[in-house]
Amino acid sequence: MSVEADVDLYDSETFAALDYAPDGILKHLNTGAYTFETGATLPQIVLGYETWGTLNKDASNAVFVAHALTGDSHVAQGASSEAGWWDGFVGPGQTVDTERYFVVAANMVGGCSGSTGPASPDPNGKAWGSRFPFTTIKDSVRLESRLADALGIKVWHTVLGGSLGGARALEWAVEFPERVRNCVVVAATAESSAExxxxxxxxxxxxxxxxxxxxxxxxxxxxxxxxxxxxxxxxxxxxxxxxxxxxxxxxxxxxxxxxxxxxxxxxxxxxxxxxxxxxxxxxxxxxxxxxxxxxxxxALMSHDVARGHGSMQGALGRLGGVRFLVGAVDSDRLYWPEQSELLARSLPDPCNVHYITSPIGHDGFLTDIEQLREVLNREILT
Known part of the structure; x- marks a missing residue:
């Protein structure tokens, strides 16, 4: 049976006592009331999250990993008996080395793996169901910024993810460029296409x-x-x-x-x-x-970094201080490599796209992510 810890945003003593441990165990943060991008408000949003490793004294080694559509916060095994969805990529001695980095992963708001979503009870104890607000990726990262605040993280060393997680990583950088040093976007785009x-x-x-x-x-x-x-x-x-x-x-x-x-x-x-x-x-x-x-x-259908910034150029123009690594799967027929190439060219500091070679398509960002180990270690996780 999994162990869970409940933590209140405003209770700093509880956070100090928690000490961000144990690895890979679901914890909960009450972020308080939140008004969604559409204007709807919920009186309380809880984020389910997990951490691995230890935050250093100046909080400069924090890495945020964003899950894909049906993923969750359980990126790596840690103290849990359950395997993580990116085991072999995140963990001690792995590409995202939890002996060097403090890794954080949060279940996206609207999900069903620890964070407030449609199945969560309203103040009267009834599931929100159809009354749950329309949610955007911008909503996700704005709430995740409250989690970062609560954990004492002013700037992420790296935010990274694939597919929906890649869109979240990019949106993190666009919404909070001053809080992101490095951004890794794999098999994702700056906006969802018509297809x-x-x-x-x-x-x-x-x-x-x-x-x-x-x-x-x-x-x-x-x-x-x-x-x-x-x-x-x-x-x-x-x-x-x-x-x-x-x-x-x-x-x-x-x-x-x-x-x-x-x-x-x-x-x-x-x-x-x-x-x-x-x-x-x-x-x-x-x-x-x-x-x-x-x-x-x-939420993924609504993905458009330009919203609120006038244009895609206006949104991406905010990223001059963020170092990027853009990855794509060469056989992807959902998030075409050409879309990753467009994103890479449109950044203030254009970069090359690094390819995962896989015959299976989009899911290669999950199964073959280790192909990016060398370039990640050389350019980002240094």
Whole structure:
């Protein structure tokens, strides 16, 4: 069973006693009331977060790691028995070395892994459900700045992430350029494209069309919108992988003894690729809330660093003091490498894009991130 620690933003003595330990254990921070970018207000926002390593005396070794869409704060194993989603990349002696750096990861507001989201209770104890405010990535980083304040971190050594996490890292630098020394953006863009929005809209639509969605207020019902969430995951996962990988792994092969071409009066069996998508859907449905999937997906749809700064040039022009590393997956068909190239060229100090070579597509930022170890150690984590 996981150990959790509850911490109040305004209780500095509690924070001192906590000493940011143990590694990889979920903690909670009450950040107080918050007004979202849209103007909606909640009376209290709690952020679930985890830390690894030790913050040095001048708080100059802090690294913020931002998770992707269905990720969470559990980046590395630490004291927990549960494996982290970037184990082998974050940890003692790893690329992000927790013997040198104090690593912080927070579950994004609107999520379902420790932070306030649609499933969280309102002051009367009822889940927010459909009343949970529209959330943006800017909202995420503004709340995460309160976490940094509470931890005594005035400036991050590095903020880094991939996909939605890369968008969060970039937004951190745009919103708080004075608080970010280095920014690592992998498989992400400065704004969501029409195609990315289109793929995302199909996912949120199918969740809302599930009869068990109940307009987002299903928490007291016997059934939850598992079917809609599962189909959304299938759509998403196809965009995370490549046609070539699916062909090589599965081709047109049947799943076991199932017969995909049905005879008269017989039910059709599945192809192996269908079984694979079913498995991916079942895994997500067992651990994720459908409302949170909608909230975070629509936050990513809204991603646009230009909002509030007049233009993309105006937003990126704020980054003159931030050192960047931009990474891309060469086979990515969701976040095209050309979009990473555009971001890199548009920075005040243009940089080269460093490529992860992988046949699997977008998910290469998770599976093959170690390909960036050398350049990260040389240019960022020095």
């Amino acid at each position: 990315q929005i289109a793929f995302a809209q199909a996912q949120t639509a199918v969740i809302r069309l599930d009869p068990d969605f109940a307009g987002g207020d299903y928490y007291e019902n016997e059934r939850v919108p598992s079917a809609g969430l599962g189909i959304a995951r299938r759509i998403a996962h196809i965009t995370y992988r490549t046609a070539a990988e699916l062909d090589v792994r599965f081709g047109r092969a049947a799943q076991g003894a199932e017969e995909p071409v049905a005879g008269p009066g017989k039910g059709r069996g599945r192809y192996q690729v269908e079984s694979y998508l079913d498995h991916q859907a079942d895994k997500l449905v067992s651990r994720f809330d459908a409302n949170s999937y909608v909230v975070l997906t629509e």
